[in-house]
Amino acid sequence: MIDILLQPFQYAFMNNAFVMLMIIAVPTSLLSCYLVLKGWSLMGDAISHAVLPGIVIAYLLNIPLIIGAFFAGMVCALLTGFLAENSRVKQDTVMGIVFSGMFGFGIVLYTKITTDVHLDHILFGNMLGVNANDLWASGLIAAFVSLVIIAKRQDFLLHAFDPIQAQAVGLRVGWLHYGLLTLISLTVVATLTAVGIILSIGLLIAPGAIAFLLTKRFERMLPIAVAVTMFSGFAGIYISFYIDSAPAPTIILVLSAIFIAVFVRSGILIKRQTARAEPLRQ
Numbered sequence: 001m002i003d004i005l006l007q008p009f010q011y012a013f014m015n016n017a018f019v020m021l022m023i024i025a026v027p028t029s030l031l032s033c034y035l036v037l038k039g040w041s042l043m044g045d046a047i048s049h050a051v052l053p054g055i056v057i058a059y060l061l062n063i064p065l066i067i068g069a070f071f072a073g074m075v076c077a078l079l080t081g082f083l084a085e086n087s088r089v090k091q092d093t094v095m096g097i098v099f100s101g102m103f104g105f106g107i108v109l110y111t112k113i114t115t116d117v118h119l120d121h122i123l124f125g126n127m128l129g130v131n132a133n134d135l136w137a138s139g140l141i142a143a144f145v146s147l148v149i150i151a152k153r154q155d156f157l158l159h160a161f162d163p164i165q166a167q168a169v170g171l172r173v174g175w176l177h178y179g180l181l182t183l184i185s186l187t188v189v190a191t192l193t194a195v196g197i198i199l200s201i202g203l204l205i206a207p208g209a210i211a212f213l214l215t216k217r218f219e220r221m222l223p224i225a226v227a228v229t230m231f232s233g234f235a236g237i238y239i240s241f242y243i244d245s246a247p248a249p250t251i252i253l254v255l256s257a258i259f260i261a262v263f264v265r266s267g268i269l270i271k272r273q274t275a276r277a278e279p280l281r282q
Helices: 012-038 041-050 052-061 065-085 091-111 119-124 132-151 153-161 163-168 173-214 218-243 247-281
Strands: none
Touching (some): 012 041, 012 132, 012 153, 012 173, 012 218, 041 065, 041 173, 052 065, 052 091, 065 091, 065 173, 119 173, 132 153, 132 173, 153 173, 218 247
16 A cells, blocks of 8 residues: 555656646745736736747757747736836736737747647646756746745835835836746746646645735735645645646646635635624624
8 A cells, every 4th residue: 555655756757747736836826926926917917828939949940949948038027017017008908918919929830840849738838747857947037036035025025015115215126027027937937847837826826816815914925825835736746646637737627626615714714714704793
């Protein structure tokens, strides 16, 4: 029985998948808290989809794919900000147009080239195929993003809640705004190999949403989000081994199940609090 339970850890590709998950769990979880508070969930979705043309162009230029992905993500972020500030169209509409346009452009480019890079690996990741170079690249990016967020967490928090107050106290709002967009782009690049373009948005939204439902204090949201992501990632990879499924979608399913459970729990607690308050009102 013990041998069966420990079987996944006997394979190098499974151990690499577990390590990759622990690497990307920290930056995605930390960022997700700010994205949820700031209402930027769609921004993470936009950047994650918009990196596809950068990946294809990087392949054509024979440069590392992560470089192309990063610059494409930054182009999407900057273009979205420029259009939102210089038009009457709301930001969410602009993001939808920009990311769908860039994603469509990337698909067209991909169909016109001959490559041994499978589109499924780009869209959905290939966590079981990560190697030492992937671990190092994602690890360095994740460490940089995590350190910046932790060092500037109070500044990012004030900017998320009240940009006007942040500017009044002397913070460089512009730097914080585009700095956060840069961190999102870097994080999407770090998760590219593991979970791909489409599923990366799940790691950038679900942990923060779950933590938001579990606590009212932001300083507790950050560690809760990280713990939830690590647990979901470990469970998703472990379960995928026995049901013969892809790890990344299984991780997202576990995160979704946890969110539903937490959502139901919070609804029950609200009803109980309301019921207790009724006699006091009467």
